[in-house]
Structure formats: C-alpha cells, structure tokens
Amino acid sequence: MLGAGCRRLLFALLVSVTATNFAGCMSVAGAEPVIEIVTTIPVLKDLAEQVGRSHVRVKSLLTGLENEHTYSPKPTDLIAVRKARLLFEIGLGLEVWVSSLVKNAGSPSLSVITTSRGVPLIHDDAEGDHDARPPDGVNAHRSGNPHIWMDPNNVEIMVRHIADALIAVDPAQAEDYRRNLAAYLEQVDKLRRELLERVSRLPDRRIVAHHPAWPYLAKRFGFEIAATIQIHAGAEPSALQVQQLIGKIKKERLKVIASEIQLSQRIPHLLAKETGATVVLLTTLPGGLPGTESYLDMLRYNVLKLAEALEN
Template identity: 30%
Template sequence: MLPIKEDNVSIRQIAGPIRKSPPGSISLSVLLCFIFLLSCQDRQKSEELKPADEKISVITTIAPLYSFTKSVAGDYAEVENLLPSGAEPHEYSLSPEDAIRISKARVVVTNGVGLETWLDKMLMEDKESDSPEKQIVVDSSSGVDIISNDPHIWLSPKNAVIQVKNIRDALIRADPANAERYAETAGDYVKRLELLDREIREVTGPLKRKEFVSLHSAFLYFAKDYGLKEAAVIQETPESEPTPRHMAEIMDVIKTRKIRVIFSEPGVPHKIVETLAKDLNLQVYSLDTLETGDVSAGWYEAKMRANLEVLKEAMNR
C-alpha cells in the first residue's frame, strides 16, 4: 500500500504545473502513472490467483464427520480430524493445541445435538470477534429429526445424507471456486450412502430378533430406521456405572422380553456386561458406535458394513 500512496502523492504534486513544464517532467509523470497502474494490476492479479492456489482448511470434530467431509472435499480442501483415534467424544476436553488448530481452520464441521459441549465456549468467543474473514462453523445436524438426548445421528445413513449435504453447502460457501466439484462429489457420496441404507434394510428386515441391550445409548436412530429396538441401556449416561436399581431394571427387561444379545463396544472390556452375560446366559457382541478411529474417506461405510455383519449373526441366533 505504502509505495502506491507515495506515487499517488507524487502524481498529484506534478499534475498542477504539467502544462508549463519542459518535456522531461511530462515523461516523469507518465512514468509514475505507468508504475502506479502496473502496481494496481499486480495487486489485482495476486487477489485473483489466491483462491485457486490455496486450498481451504477444514477441521472436523469426530471420525464419521471426517469421512463425510473428506468424501465431499477430495483433494480440493485440506481436511483433518480433531479428535485423535481412541479419544472419547462425550467427555473430551480441548487442549491448547486443539484450540489453535480450530482457530486456524476456515471451516469447522461439528456434529451438533450437544455432542461437542467442549467446543461451545471457544466457538462463542470466536463469534464475538470481528475477524474480517469469518470462520464457517457447520452444525451438520441441521434438518435431522432429533431424538432427545441421543447425539449419535450418524449411525443412521439417512441422517448421514443430511449431514453430508450440510457439509457440502458449507464447503461451497467457503470455496465457491470449487462449487461444481463439491456438488458432484457430494452427489456421488450420497448415492453410496443410499446403497448402504438399502443393504442394511435387506439384512435387518428378516432378522429373527429385533430387540437388544447396549452399553450406552447410541443406536436409537439406527434402530428407529430399521425396525429394531434398544430395549435397555447399561450406562444411563456415557462412561457412568449403573446403579443397583438400574441393573435390576435391565435384568427384568432382559428376562421378560427374552433378550439374548448384549452389544458391547470395541476396545471396552466391560465387567458389568460380562457379569450380566454370564448370569443371564447372554451372548456378547461388539457393535461400533463409530465415535473414534483411524479415519479415512471410506471409514464410515466400512465400519457400518462391519456392524451389519455383527447384527446379522447376533440377531439371527
């Protein structure tokens, strides 16, 4: 900016006496004008090139959101996931490094439905700031039919489609130069999710058993979509241990509804699940809630299909 201003000043100073001046000073003013115009052109050029040169940076909070976003963004945006593999999203707390990563992202993709309470304070503070280029924060649950107190919307591929469309719209807003690409890749991914939905429907429709007990309430959306029922839940709130009274209720439900299967979660050796299974002669299977993992674009579909295999075996016993 500074040299341009100086040129401006110089041109204005010279402009007055031009008519009386010898030819030499005219060529000086012409030269200065020329330099000024060149510098303007240069500036314009660099502004035009910026969006194509630099990929937008996108951060997602949890693993399924990474799969959704990466599947839409492909190589047109830099996508990273905030929570490391193995981190539990219900009880997560932000590190100072996390806060820096989030603040640097152009787009932040959240699940919503109260899952990321650990992010709310930071995003509120950010909303109040007057930064010239506002960060785009996506609530991917927007438009999803919410079941109260269950944030696990992604376990229903139908909800996943809604989440993907919200993510697509945010990417287009942040990076309009690649709008057509995002629209096309999102369209392809939605078709894959619809195929997944059909596969699940074909397997769950004829299942012998429809009711199950799970470790923490995560499968309400899935169960609702495919005619299954989460008859009881061991942990009333995530990571909590059941009270003796709640245990008595669970055992009552299992006996009266003749439930044969308990769904635990991968990597969670759970003493209460084991005891319950032994006492009531239940089979323990592991269903993934898809809250954490080594993320990739195809991760979501692979994990959902792995869950489907478990369901097929467990619920046909």
C-alpha cells in the same frame, strides 16, 4: 534498547506469525489452494473428505477412540482450530467442549457449521419410562439424542450442509463439490438398501444397548432396543438397576448386548456372564475398531455384527 540481532529475530518472528495468519483460511499446496477444515468427530472428517477430496485438508479432533461426551481438548486442538476456515460439529450438546475452544482460538475467518440442522430428532425419554431426571451435567442427550449419524438418512442431511459450506467458501470448485456429493449420496443409498435387506431376514431384532447411542440406527433398520444399560448417557447403572437388567434379559430371553469400544466393558460382561447373552463390541465413531475407518465401513460393520449375533 534491543541489539541488531534481537531486532532481526523479532522481525523474523513477526513475519512468520503474519504468514501463519494469512495461511489461516487457505494454504497453498502446489498451485491450488486447500481449505483447512477441523471437525469434532471422525464421521464429519470422512464426510468432509468425501465432498472436498483434493480441495480440503481435514483434521478431526477426536480420533475415534475417545468418548465424545467426555473429551477434553488438547493444546494442539487450539492450533488446528486457529488455522481452520471451517469447523464442522454435530451440535445438540454433543461437543460441549467445542465453544470454548472456538472462543479461545479467536479466529475471525472461522465459520462453525452445525450439521444437525434439520435432522428429525429422537428424545431418549420418549424411548422408555425413564422418569428419574439425572443430576445436572450428567445427561449429554438433553436437547435430543445427538447420535444422529447412526442413521444414514441423517447423514444425507449432514453431508449436504457440508457441501453447502464448501461451496460458500470456495465457489470456484462448486461443480466438483456437487459431483462428489451426488456420488457419495449414491453410495449411502446403495449400502442402506443392502443392510435393510439383510436385517429384514432376522426373526428376532431385540438388543440391549450399552449407552443410548443406537435409537437412530434401530429406527432405520428395524432393531428393537429392549433395554439400555446407561439410561442416561454417562451414568453407570446402580446395583439395583443391574439386578433388574439381569432379570429382564433372562425373562425376555434377550440374546444380544450392543456395547461400544469407547465405553468400559465391565457391566456388559457382567450381564453376559449372568445371563448367557452375547456382547457385541461396536463403535459409534469411524476408526474405533479395525474395519471401521470410513462412515460407510462403520455402518456396515455395526449392522452386520448385530445381524450375525442375533442369528446365532
């Protein structure tokens, strides 16, 4: 038999667990309900906040410093997913770790929104002559290159999915969400035009990419990916491939290596030392480098850094 103290404690525990479950969909901040949202990567957090503003509270599982392909969820991620009403992901096999997280959270009120729906995909193999197939599990780009957000046109599609999802769970604020969406799309358009104009003045737009994160950005802004260090995402090149890269960079006088803060800098620096090319450190996730806190800041940063390096 349980003592009275023990029973009271059990009751208090039950009440708090039930309260947490009810808070699952919407928690109340002041008078207005706030929609709890989890996103896999920071770019989706930024987009959700742009549309949701004061109606949402968003947590991104990745902060911007981790590698999005090799991330392994923390116990606090499970708690965040359990509390959330909406989860925004890219899909396309980018977040291979997210489905088990959602399953373990077991939250019946959670909607998972795949924001890559309807985005025209680029396949890595179409980019070059990579006939060697990688061993299973190495290539995270198999269902099409997942780095779709590097092209602002794709972000327009993604942010519309986010607005649709917010309107579906919170129709009372539909007007706000539509207004915020329209304002954001305008900002995207303005920056895209500005950056296109900047890149159009460059005589040489060829770059060496570290991992295949850049085809969407390259296609939109007219950069040419002349070589890629990691032909398959996650696979470091062999000594022979490094030698071939050095030969190619020298022969074709490639001047710029676009690396990423989320990856090891060893091989880009080795290539730079051997060839005299410059390594430009970029980020595929907002927050990866100072001055890249929002998606638009990151886009501006990456394109301007590339343009600057190509001009020197």
